[in-house]
Amino acid sequence: MTALRPDLAVIAANVAEGARVLDVGCGDGALMAALRDSRHVDARGLEIDPGNVAAAVARGLSVVQGDADTDLAGYPDASFDYAILSQTLQTTMRPHVVLDHLLRIGRRAFVSFPNFAHWRVRASLLWGGRMPVTRLLPVPWYDTPNIHHVTIDDFRAFVRERGITVEQAWFLKGDRRTSAAAANFRAEHAVFLLRR
Amino acid sequence: MSDERFGLRRRALLAGPLALDGGASLPAVEIGYETYGTLSPSADNAVLVCHALTGDQYLASDHPVTGKPGWWTRMVGPGKPIDTDRWFVICSNVLGSCMGSSGPASIDPATGQQWGMAFPVITIRDMVRAQALLLDHLGIGRLAAVVGGSMGGMQALSWAATFPERVEAAVVIAATARHSAQNIAFHEVGRQAIMADPKWRNGAYYESGDPPAAGLAVARMAAHITYLSEAGLTAKFGRRLQARPDGQAGAKTFGFDADFQVESYLRHQGLAFTDRFDANSYLYITRALDYFDLAEEHGGMLANAFRDTATRFCIVSFDTDWLYPTAESRVMVQALNAAGARASFVELSSPFGHDAFLLESPELDRVVRGFLTWGRA
Numbered sequence: 256m257t258a259l260r261p262d263l264a265v266i267a268a269n270v271a272e273g274a275r276v277l278d279v280g281c282g283d284g285a286l287m288a289a290l291r292d293s294r295h296v297d298a299r300g301l302e303i304d305p306g307n308v309a310a311a312v313a314r315g316l317s318v319v320q321g322d323a324d325t326d327l328a329g330y331p332d333a334s335f336d337y338a339i340l341s342q343t344l345q346t347t348m349r350p351h352v353v354l355d356h357l358l359r360i361g362r363r364a365f366v367s368f369p370n371f372a373h374w375r376v377r378a379s380l381l382w383g384g385r386m387p388v389t390r391l392l393p394v395p396w397y398d399t400p401n402i403h404h405v406t407i408d409d410f411r412a413f414v415r416e417r418g419i420t421v422e423q424a425w426f427l428k429g430d431r432r433t434s435a436a437a438a439n440f441r442a443e444h445a446v447f448l449l450r451r
Numbered sequence: 452m453s454d455e456r457f458g459l460r461r462r463a464l465l466a467g468p469l470a471l472d473g474g475a476s477l478p479a480v481e482i483g484y485e486t487y488g489t490l491s492p493s494a495d496n497a498v499l500v501c502h503a504l505t506g507d508q509y510l511a512s513d514h515p516v517t518g519k520p521g522w523w524t525r526m527v528g529p530g531k532p533i534d535t536d537r538w539f540v541i542c543s544n545v546l547g548s549c550m551g552s553s554g555p556a557s558i559d560p561a562t563g564q565q566w567g568m569a570f571p572v573i574t575i576r577d578m579v580r581a582q583a584l585l586l587d588h589l590g591i592g593r594l595a596a597v598v599g600g601s602m603g604g605m606q607a608l609s610w611a612a613t614f615p616e617r618v619e620a621a622v623v624i625a626a627t628a629r630h631s632a633q634n635i636a637f638h639e640v641g642r643q644a645i646m647a648d649p650k651w652r653n654g655a656y657y658e659s660g661d662p663p664a665a666g667l668a669v670a671r672m673a674a675h676i677t678y679l680s681e682a683g684l685t686a687k688f689g690r691r692l693q694a695r696p697d698g699q700a701g702a703k704t705f706g707f708d709a710d711f712q713v714e715s716y717l718r719h720q721g722l723a724f725t726d727r728f729d730a731n732s733y734l735y736i737t738r739a740l741d742y743f744d745l746a747e748e749h750g751g752m753l754a755n756a757f758r759d760t761a762t763r764f765c766i767v768s769f770d771t772d773w774l775y776p777t778a779e780s781r782v783m784v785q786a787l788n789a790a791g792a793r794a795s796f797v798e799l800s801s802p803f804g805h806d807a808f809l810l811e812s813p814e815l816d817r818v819v820r821g822f823l824t825w826g827r828a
Contacts, residue, residue, distance in 0.1 A: 299793070305814075308797040312765060313817045315825020319784050319796040329785040 259289055261430040262341055262367035265446045269365075269423070270296060274336040277301065277360060279323050279353075280343030284311030291316070299335075301326060324348045327356035335360055341367045341446075346400040351413075358419065358451050367446040370426075372406035372439045391443050407439040414449060423448040456589055457486045459512050462551050465584040472742075475571035478560060482585045483551020484508050484543035487527065488535035490591070497591045498538040498823070499582065500527065501599030501606035504736055505671075505728055507550040510542035511535070516727045522809065525816075532820035533598065541589065545606070546581040547573045547735040553581075555731035556657060568654035573735060575602070575743045579609045583617070593617050596823055600624040600808035601775065602736070605743050608783070611764070612745055612756040620763040622819060625772050625808045627779035628753055628786070629744035634774065637677050638737040641670030645730045654731050667730040668721030675720050680771040680804030688713040746786075753786035765822040766796040767815060769807040795822065 259267055263286045270276060273295050278287050281300030284307075290296035300318035302308050311318040319326075323340070324347050338361030340353065345368050347353045357364040369391040370376075379387035386396040394400070405413075407426070414421055426433045426442035433441050456463070462483050468476040485508045490497060500510055500523065507514070511521040511528050527533045527540055544552040547570070555570040562569075586594070597618055599607040604626025611621045627634070645651055648666025656662050676684075692701030693715040701710065709715040749755035757764075764787055768780035777798045787794035799814045801807035808815065 297793075305797055305799060308795070309799070309814050309818050312795045312797060313821025313825075315821060317763065317793045317795050319788070319794060320798055321781075321784075321796070326781075329788050331789055331791070334791060 259285060260341075261427050262425075262444050262446050263289070264430075265425045265427070266339060266341065266365045266367065267293070269448065270294060270337055273297075275299075275334070276337045276339060277330065277335040278339045278341070279327065279357065280340060280346075281307075281311060281316075281318055283307045284314055284316040284318055286339070286341065287311070287316050287318070288314055323353050323356075327353065327360065330356070330360045332359050333362055335362070337361050337363050337365060339365045341365070342369065344368045345371075345403050345405055347403065350403050350405070351417075354417075354419075358449060362450065363422065364449045365446060366410075366449060367444060368405055368410070369401075370407045370439065370442050370445055371404040372408065373443050374440050375443075377440075389443075407442060407445045410445065410447065414447070418451075420450050421447055422450055457490065459485045460515070461485060463585060463588050465581070465588055467584075469577070469580060469584065471571050471577045472574040473572045473577075477553065477571070480546060480553045480581050480584065481551070481557065482543050482546075482553070482581060484541060484585060485510060485512060486589075487511055487540040488538055490539040490589075494591050495593070495595060496537065496539050497586070497589075497594050498533060498540050499586070499594050499597045499610070500533070500540060500542045501582075501597065501603035501610075502542060502545065503599075503601035503603050504674075504740065505724065505733075506603070507548065508542045508544045509550075510540070514727075517723075525811065526819065532816040533823065534820070538595065538823070541585070541591075543582055543585055545578040545602075545736065547578070547732060547739060549729035549732040554729070555654065555735055556729045565657045567657065567731060570731070570735065572742075573739050575605050575609045575739050576613055576748070578739065579606055579613055582606070582610075583614060586617070593619060596620040596622060598622040598624075598819070598823075599626070601626060601805065602740055604775075605740070605745075608745055608756075609743075611760065611762045612749070615757075615760045615762055618762045620765070620823065622765045622767070622822060623780075623783065624767045624815070625769055625775055625805055626783075627743075627775040628756075628783050629746060630741050631779075635741045637673060638741055640673050642734050642737060644669035644673065645734060648730075651730065654734075656730075662725070663730045664722075664725040667725050667728065667733060668718075670721075670730075670733060671724040671728075672717045672721040675717060677774045678804060678806045680773065680802060682771065683803050684713060686802065688716065753782065754789040757787055757790040757792045760790065760792050762792065763822075764792055764794040765818065766794065767808075767818060768796075768798045769801045769803070769805070770798055771802060772805040772807065774805040 276298045278300045287298040308320040338357040376387040425446040426438035427444040470476045544550040559566045597607045604623040607621045645666040648663035651663040746753040768777040784796040
């Protein structure tokens with residue numbers, strides 16, 4: 256099995272054994288498969304790309320093709336222990352609505368996103384005057400699925416304003432952890448564990 | 452092993468009575484079926500494949516009337532997505548049909564005559580109940596999976612809702628949980644075409660030896676259009692003209708011959724169909740489809756049909772299918788999610804409309820193979 260993406264590895268390591276999990280934007284199901292195989296998790300997925308869905312179903316996962324912006328409403332309240340949104344928040348039309356659904360459907364939610372205030376991104380804008388194209392944001396401005404760029408400090412303010420509790424947060428530079436203190440400058444990725 | 456129950460071209464007379472949704476009951480039912488592969492000693496590798504409206508049990512063997520290969524040979528066989536080296540596959544002719552199962556063309560034991568319109572109106576759930584009797588006969592308690600496209604998908608849904616403890620997994624392809632007004636409307640056109648044919652004689656045409664072929668052909672032509680897509684028809688025929696039988700290039704005749712290739716094609720489809728299908732069966736089966744509304748059977752809430760189910764579901768739709776469009780599959784998926792069922796859903800891309808499920812689709816193959824195999828890993 257190939258190694259999980261670093262933010263997914265953090266999530267996988269922190270999901271309780273045997274939990275019920277909804278992975279929103281599950282891609283080809285890499286995290287779901289890891290959770291199923293290593294932690295006996297009952298995982299379900301939602302994914303927008305049909306090729307990814309077919310790949311996930313072909314590996315025996317329960318994945319529904321759909322759009323986080325429109326298809327979360329049908330899931331009952333508190334029907335999962337965790338709802339996971341990895342690297343998807345910034346691609347949604349209405350991130351705040353998606354997050355509300357996440358915290359309604361899951362008792363807890365993992366949210367991971369690329370930090371738009373990482374120093375490389377800042378440097379690209381400040382010195383280059385160009386929209387950044389980095390390892391984590393590899394697609395040029397006109398073609399990027401990331402339509403709601405967000406920084407770690409934006410997200411912290413956002414959850415504070417909405418009265419959402421941050422149970423835990425992880426900040427990543429490549430596959431290594433970095434401290435919370437300078438995370439908004441130094442972290443490429445953030446993973447938050449939230450609850451209402 | 453020479454168990455007479457297993458193999459190609461089987462028939463079983465199953466003791467009833469089979470109580471039907473319409474209130475009537477059949478004293479016994481005959482079911483024509485085929486099996487492929489070998490049933491495991493613990494009978495835990497059985498996969499039931501359900502056929503569509505005009506399909507039959509000749510799933511992966513040559514058709515006795517047309518001589519053509521079975522209707523899903525690309526899906527079912529050794530090494531195929533539904534691998535008969537691994538699965539014991541059963542396909543039975545639905546109740547009400549005309550390829551060996553009890554239907555309007557069979558003999559009513561009470562009169563010794565063919566039933567005709569005296570055959571009771573049946574439902575999709577009645578077809579499923581008859582299949583359950585067949586499974587009892589074959590010694591199969593629980594299905595590893597039930598798989599079907601179109602009306603076969605509706606049977607798969609009905610199986611999971613009616614006998615949840617007998618269905619480990621269900622694959623529902625290009626189907627719907629209820630027939631829409633548009634679906635009913637197209638079927639009514641077909642039924643009226645049959646009934647308007649003077650040879651129909653209120654269904655009592657068997658003795659005449661002269662069935663309502665013209666009416667049945669028109670019914671098939673109208674229905675066939677709904678199985679295709681506009682883009683598919685345009686790609687296949689466009690406005691191209693049909694060459695004359697004597698080899699002359701096609702031309703407008705300023706008459707009503709089949710000038711256009713699409714007309715010629717539909718006429719051929721209609722005519723060929725009458726060689727292998729009974730008009731009354733067409734009436735009964737389309738009626739069963741029109742009555743299909745799984746939510747209605749469960750207090751108006753589709754999710755109730757799947758409450759506490761342990762069955763795994765795989766729902767597949769095709770983007771150009773306007774007969775049972777993706778929106779109908781989404782209704783099922785929402786209900787399954789609301790019921791907390793283990794459900795997968797994918798909309799596959801194909802230019803071929805509803806018929807896509809019968810045609811080459813590597814993505815469908817991959818999904819079906821993976822879904823069936825992994826459940827047992």
